[in-house]
Amino acid sequence: MKLKILISTILFLVSFESFAYQKEIDKFFKLYEEGRIVEAVDSIYSTNKWMSNKSDEIQNVKTQMQNLQTLVGEYHGKVKLGEESLEDRLTYISYLTMFERQPVRLEFVFYRPKDKWIIYSYSFDDNIDEELIDFSRKKIVGRMEGS
Template sequence: MKFTILTTILLLLTSFNSFAYQKEIDKFFQLYEAGKVTDAVDSIYSTNKWILQKTDDIQNVKTQLQSLQSLVGEYHGKVKLGSEDLKDRLVYVSYLTMFERQPVRLEFVFYRPKEDWVIYSFSFDDTIDDELTDFSRKRIIGWLKGS
């Protein structure tokens, strides 16, 4: 009985710790969707004291993300494309955000050097349509060869 309780507690703690980065992403989107773009960027970077030393880079991200709506139109939501975990130490999470003019991909990479997850990198781009085209062409060619 004690073993079962201990095992359950350990699994819950591991599970909680493994997905702590998702709480940071959710907080980012909550702020972003409320129109608080700079707060969203500050929030996601607040997990890593080393990145905070790159104030010019962070300001550049804030400026670019703030001007995004003027380039691609109104924000209409997000879809999680997926994630990839490397040995519960490094995780990549990708989102597709929908704007009036075009989609934009947001990418979060978190690193866990000890117990806590910290943001390792955050980026966004609008090249996902090019990648989708290339991927689709390769799949179609592969299917044609297999026929």
């Protein structure tokens, strides 16, 4: 019985901790989907006081995000691709966002130096198709070698 309680408590704490950074990501997407792009970027970076030292880089991200729809068309939603954690201290979360012209990957890395999760990095790119092709080729070749 004590083991069940301990396991339940651990699972609750792990899910609560991951909820903290997921809440920040959800807030980012809510602002983005409302067309409040600059606020979305400010929101995701607001979890880390050290980001103020990178104001030029953050301004560049804001500008690129504002110009994104001009390049790839209207936004049509998102899909979470996955999440990986290292020792419950560093977590990578990847999303595929769908636009009229092409998909764009958004990547969030959160870091927990003590008890709170903070954004460590945020980026986006459109190279996901190249990686999908490379991954698929390796997978197909692996199947052929195993035959």
